Amino acid sequence: MTELIQDVDLADPQTFNGHDLTDYWQRLRSESPVHWHPPLGKNPGFWVVSRYADIMAVYRDNVNFTSERGNLLVTLLAGGDSAAGQMLAVTDGHRHRELRKIMLKAFSPRALERISERVRVNTRKLVAEAVERGTCDFAEDIASHIPMGTIADLLGVPAADREFLLTLTKSALSSDAADTQEMDALMARNEILLYFGELVEERRRSPGDDVISVLAGGEIDGQALTEDEMVLNCYSLIIGGDETSRLSMIDSVFTLSHHPRQWQLLRSGEVGLGTAVEEVLRWASPAMHFGRTCLKDTEVGGVRIAAGDIVTLWHSSGNRDEAVFTDPGTFALDRTPNKHITFGYGPHFCLGAYLARVELSELLSALRTFSQGFEIAGPTQRIHSNFLTGFSELPVRFEPDPAGLAHYNETRDAVS
């Protein structure tokens, strides 16, 4: 039994490819909740924290743990993150608080009200058109447009550049294919940084009310942000907000197609959109882990952690912890309370959580308005990653709701 636990290599994307790790996580939570993952290949060893309470404790503790040496397994194992101290997610202490304060201005209720309305209009349009066509690749035709469109709105990216940026982000970050060349990814990342460099210059000359302009006007301790800081933090919104939201949306459709009773509860309105969104987020847990480096000798769950150790926090396990969630392996859209850790916790709690919830809520709302139901219509494709989980291809066949579509088309025609 112990051998089996030791054999699982959490750094290898292949470990997650089509393998159900439910039993593995369940065993870790009960037998070795703060588990030493041995060094494998050229990777150093690291701690694997699988219980909800221990995960929360590490997230909360930014005195004994830092994000400045990376917050993902890939950067932690490589020995650091080149954006440390500049990009919000990998900056700590005073600078993190100040930078977060600046960025929060762009996430103000006023700015988000306008953006949320655009999410609503775009999502309804994409879903209504796909349902009318009858079939689509949900990942490509719907989900890939919503989060990127939202982030592009936040950043004020001109409409003409959006398709180009989407292509770049796909090769820069993903995980879609096992054979994505590291060089292609690197070049795409550089192109994105160059693109934002130009946009930053332009916004400095003529500011608007987008994130870039907010960053351009921001100061920490009387000093303006450097161009590198601005560019990296624009980029971080794409890294943080695109694929995670996209994968949650795709997962919601996949999961609902396999849980007809839950779909009926949602469609009939017996379950509210707000509670449904939280369960979809818990269930999908698109970011499987985040991580920290220990700064001072300390303890987690009674286990001694030494300064310098890498500690990884597994949402895929914490969100299924039987000590916190009743029947954690049941997808129940009416689950309350539902204090999942999909968006993390503590000082680095996800900046885009509100927006991600809006996106999912609008998606579920559009699905139940325009469609009576849907099914998976062909082979699906999973992404290849040790950080994110979900599908890159999801062929779907819809059963239209004629009344919902007719009403949409009438009101749309009336507006246009």
Ligand code: HEM
């Ligand atoms: C941070 C998850 C959507 C921007 C985080 C963290 C998690 C997370 C777990 C904490 C990381 C850590 O503690 O090291 C998710 C998930 C999303 C999502 C699951 C979708 C379902 C978004 C969106 C945006 C965004 C839509 C922006 C538009 C960020 C940023 C941070 C962050 C900037 C860093 C915050 C900080 O360090 O203070 N996200 N996120 N995220 N997220 Fe999200």
